[in-house]
Amino acid sequence: MSYVQRVMEGLRAKYAYQPEFLQAAEEVLFSMQPLFDKESKYEENGILERIVVPERTVEFRVAWTDDKNKVQVNNGYRIQYNSALGPYKGGIRFHPSVNQGILKFLGFEQIFKNSLTGLPLGGAKGGADFDPKGKSDAEVMRFCQAFMTELTRYVGAVIDVPAGDIGVGAREIGYMYGQYKRLTSRYEGVLTGKGLKWGGSLARKEATGFGNVYFAENMLKAVGQEIEGKTAAVSGSGNVAIYTIQKLYELGARPVTVSDSKGCIYQPNGIDLEVLKQVKEQERAPLTRYAELCKDAQYVSVADYPAGEHPVWNVGAQLAFPSATQNELTLADAKNLLFKGCVLVSEGANMPSTLDATKAFLEAGICYGPAKCANAGGVATSQLEMEQNAGMTSWTFDEVDGKLKGIMAGIFKAAHDTAEEFGKPGNYVMGGNIAGFRKVADSMIEQGVM
Ligand code: NDP
DSSP, X not given: OOHHHHHHHHHHHHOTTOHHHHHHHHHHHHHTHHHHHHOOHHHHTTHHHHHTSOSEEEEEEEEEEOTTSOEEEEEEEEEEEEOSSSSEEEEEEEOTTOOHHHHHHHHHHHHHHHHHXXXXXXXXXXXXXXXXXXXXXXXXHHHHHHHHHHHTTTOBTTTEEEEOBTTBOHXXXXXXXXXXXXXXXXXXXXXXXXXXXGTOOTTHHHHHHHHHHHHHHHHHHHTTOOSTTOEEXXXXXXXXXXXXXXXXXXXXXXXXXXXXXXXXXEOTTOOOHHHHHIIIIISOOOHHHHHHHOTTOEEEEGGGSOTTOOGGGGSOOSEEEOOSOTTOBOHHHHHHHHHTTOOEEEOOSSSOBOHHHHHHHHHHTOEEEOHHHHTTHHHHHHHHHHHHHHTTOOOOHXXXXXXXXXXXXXXXXXXXXXXXXXXXXXXXXXXHHHHHHHHHHHHHHHHOOO
C-alpha cells in the first residue's frame, strides 16, 4: 500500500462522518502521488500524517438574543490548521450547513492556497451555523458581538487574521471588528475585508472575482485563446460572482447566468451588473426580485430542474465560473458543459466540482483552474490589507489590483511549471497541489516535529 493510500485509509476510518473533508483530502493527496514516488523525506518525517490534522480546533457556544428577546444559541468554530508559513489566515462562514467537517475541508484547502500566493500566511477557517438570512441588522450585530467575544481569545494581527466568506461580508466584519476593539483596546489588523474608512483595502471586495478572471486569462493565453468575445456561465450571486461578472465585462466577455440557493437567471444578452448589485448588495433579496426588474431575464427554479443537475451549466457557455458553494457542479453538469463546447472552468467557490466532475474536466483536457489556484486572489489581497495595516498606510486601487494581477500570474506559473515538472502539462490540480504542499512541508521539516 502506498504512503498516500495508507494515510487516506486512516482518515476514512476515523472521519467517515466528515465527507467534505475526506473529499478534499482525497483530491489533494492522490494528486501528489508522483511527488512521494520521487521524494521519501515527506514520509520519513510523517508530513502527511501531521498536515491532515489541525494544529488547534476551537468550538464554542454563541448565545445571543433575537428581536423578540428570545435566547438563541449557535455553534461557533475556529480551526487553526497550519502555521508553518505565517499567522493563521482564512475566512469565517455563517451558514446553517456549517459544521466541523465543512470547516476542516475549507481549512485544509486554505493551507495550500495560501502557500501558492507566495505570501507568509498559515491556513485556517472558522464560522458558525448561524443564518444571517432574514435577520435584522440588530440581530446580526448581536450575533457577531457574541461570536467575537469568544473568538477574541484566539485571534490577533500576528496570531490569526480571519476574513469573510459565505454569509460574512462588510457588515459582519464591521460588527466583529468593533467588538474586538472594545474587548482588547487594540486598533489592529485582526480582520480583513474591513470598511475603507477604518483600515480596509481598496480592491479587497473585488479581489476574489477579479483574481479568478485573471487566472482564467492566464490559462487561456497558454493555449492561444482569450476571454474577449466568449460567453460565460457564472453561478452564485454573492461577492465572488458579482466581481467575476464585472471583470468578465471589462475583458469583453458576456456573462449570461447567475444563481442563488433557490434558482437561477439566464439572460442571453448579458447579466445587468447594476441591477444585480442593487438586489444582492443593497436589498439582500432573492433572484426572483432580479427577474422582476429585468424583463429579458429568464428565472428557473432549482426545484423545477432534474435533481443532480443545475441549469446554470446547461446554457451553452464557453467559460464556466462556479462561484456559489461546494459540490454545486456534478458529473452530469460537467457533461452538459463539455457537450456544449465549454473550453474553461475556473473555480471561484471552494471545491465546487465533485471529484468525478473534476476528473471529467481533466480527461477532456480543457483549461481547468482548481479553487486553490483560481480563487486565491481573495486571501492574497487580504494579506495586502494586512501589509497596509502594519505600515499604517493605504495604497491606491490600481496599486492593489496590479499586485493582485502579479500574484495570480505567479500562482499560474507555479502550477503550470510544477505540472510540467511532473509530466502532466496543463494539469493545474496536480501542479497547484504539489507547488503549494512542497513549501509548507519543507518548512514543517525545517521547524521540527510538532
Ligand atoms: P456570499 O455569501 O457573498 O454568496 C454566496 C452565494 O452562493 C449566494 O448567491 C448564495 O445564495 C449561494 N449559495 C450559498 N450556499 C449555497 C448552497 N448551499 N446552494 C446554492 N447556492 C448557495 O459568499 P461569497 O461570494 O463570498 O462565497 C462564494 C464562494 O466563494 C464560497 O465557496 C466561498 O468559500 C468562496 N470564496 C470566497 C472568497 C471571498 O473572498 N469572499 C475567497 C475565496 C473563496 P443564497 O444567497 O440564496 O444563499
